[in-house]
Amino acid sequence: MRITVVGGGIIGLSCAHRLAGAGHDVTVITADRPGETTSAVAGGVLFPPLSVHSDQVDRWTATSVDEYRSLGAPGVSLRRGTFFIPREAPMPSWAYSMPDLDDGPGRLTFTTALIDTPVYLAWLAGQVAGLGVRTEYRTVSRLDDLDADLVVNAAGLGAGRLAGDVTVVPVGGQVVHLADPGLTEWIVDGATPVLRHVIPHGRHVVCGGTQEPGRDSVEPDPGVTADIVRRCRELVPALADAPVLGAKVGLRPFRPQVRLERDGDVVHCYGHGGAGITLAWGCADDVLALV
Ligand SMILES: Cc1cc2nc3c(=O)[nH]c(=O)nc-3n(C[C@H](O)[C@H](O)[C@H](O)COP(=O)(O)OP(=O)(O)OC[C@H]3O[C@@H](n4cnc5c(N)ncnc54)[C@H](O)[C@@H]3O)c2cc1C
Structure with missing residues (x-):
């Protein structure tokens, strides 16, 4: 099939990889280069936020963790770490799929993948090109203008606009x-x-963060930068003398839940909020199944 994937962030590129790997003739159309997307801002730790839970999310997370482990890609490392949660919070169900899980009151310690997203996205874009996928850099205004047998709408925040879905909002x-x-x-x-x-991530540490519903500017706020540095140095004293290299802002494509469904000749895959790096490979497998 001739398939056009709209979006060249983590979701669009993962879908393009799966579809081209299955023998489809794939074109990616993206307004931004991979390093300029929200995906390139992400901290890149592989598990979903506590607020995001469903059987589907558990399955997508487990699939992605396995895939990132086996890829041997640049920018991907496996490390142990700790997720502190409110003491009264129940254990998130995805945690059971994490190897070497050790939990105590208000704490989950486990090994997961960390993705240095600009490095990994550059590699993924190269892999996708190696599978014969063409990339066009331009903005799509209407999905039904595209000349393809099937379209995958993986345009993050832009996907909501293309689908007329007002439940997609920036955070x-x-x-x-x-x-x-x-x-x-x-x-x-x-x-x-x-x-x-x-x-x-080896060369640098990504410290965060903020959750700002409705924000539309990607200009870092110097006051917020200072606050993040202070809070993270309190959490990890070894960062006390670590030089500050820079700040970045991304707009997470929030939706009450991920939309992954086929509607005629369009497969929608968007609304990954604060978990797109975590869910990417699991969702790409489901997009391929719908195609
Ligand atoms: C500060 C921060 C930290 C985060 N940390 C994590 C984390 O640790 N773990 C995790 O799993 N997730 C994390 N996330 C969330 C993650 O970054 C997002 O869920 C993910 O990047 C969404 O990917 P996407 O491909 O859907 O969107 P994007 O990366 O935004 O890509 C969208 C693509 O669509 C293109 N596009 C949009 N509209 C159009 C159009 N009309 N025509 C053509 N192209 C279009 C854009 O150019 C872009 O290429 C974080 C996010 C932020 C902001």
Whole structure:
């Protein structure tokens, strides 16, 4: 089949990889290069936020963790770390699929994949090109203008506009990169009112973060940068002298739940909110099944 994938972030590229690998003739149309997408801002830790849970999310997460483990791709490392959760919170069901899970009151410790997203996305785009996928850099205004047997709508925040779906909204997130002093473990602190995370990738550590519903600017706020640095240095004192390398903002494509369904000649795959890196391979498998 001739398939056009709209979107060149983590979701569009993962779908294009699966579809081309299955023998389809695939074109990706994307307004932005991979390094300029929301996907390239993500901290890149592989598990979904506590607020996101369903059997589907558990299955997509388990599939993605297995895939990232076996890829041997640049930008992917496997590390142990700790997720702090409110003491009264039940154990999230996806946690059972994590190897070497060790849980205590208000704490889950396990090994998962960490994705240095700009490095990994550049590699994934190269793999996709190697499978014969063409990429066009332009903005699509209407899905039914596209000349293809089937269209995959994987345009993140733009997917909502293309599908006329007003439930897709931006939730801004700012992160700060610090030089990595050699941290061996990741920490995500979901037990405090404002999420804190410290995700080491070797050259740099991604520290965060914020959740800003309705934000439309991707210009980092210097006051927020200073606050993130302070909060993350409190959490991990080894960062005390780590130089600040820069700050980034991304707009998470939020929706009450991921839309992954076929509607005629369009397969919709969008609305991954704060979990798109985690869900990408599981969703790409389901897109292929719908095709
Ligand atoms: C600060 C922050 C931290 C995060 N941390 C994590 C994490 O640790 N783990 C995790 O799993 N997730 C994390 N996320 C969430 C994750 O980044 C998103 O869920 C994911 O990037 C969504 O991917 P996407 O491909 O759907 O969208 P995007 O990456 O936004 O890609 C959308 C693509 O569609 C294209 N596009 C849009 N409209 C059009 C159009 N009309 N025509 C043509 N092309 C179009 C864009 O150019 C782009 O290529 C984080 C997000 C942020 C902001």
